[in-house]
Amino acid sequence: MEPNEIGDFVAGAFSPLAFIWLVTTVRLQQNSLQVANRQYEQTQANEFKLALFEKRFEVKQNVEKARGLLLTGQESEGRKLIWDALDAAEYLFGSALHAEIKELLVKARRLQFLDLQYDRLHKRENRTPDEEKLLSEGIDETYHLGMWLINELTEEKIADMFRPYLQMPQPPIA
16 A cells, blocks of 8 residues: 555544544533533622622611711701612612602602702792791601601611511522
8 A cells, every 4th residue: 555545544534533523522612611601690690689789788778877867966968868778779679669668768758858948948038928838837847757757767677678688699509
């Protein structure tokens, strides 16, 4: 046999083996890529859960801080902080937002409206009797709503409101 024929014979004998090796390598890489993709998706899901937990915890801390401000006589700062916290809660908790937080949000928004109305009327020098009455009623309602908020924002109620939503998800056991 001539060297050219030997080369053709060897190439023909080993080409199926090379093809099998190529297919096997591609399948191994495909499997490896699928595993890496699943791990990436799981990591993304875990990062989302952690970020959501952190934002929810921040809302709880802001509600607690607002409570402290309200109790120490810093009503406008406390109400502003609770409005912001409850607005964020409405977004972060979605449909899981229960009636207590919604009620707090409604009352806090009413207080915000009354504060704006008070500022507008209080700055006017020549108020009509109707405006004086509205101002007086607004001050009374602001006081009552403020007291309601203080009474509703006890440490226990805040903890009870947020407890179901501040459970860290358990990692899967592999």
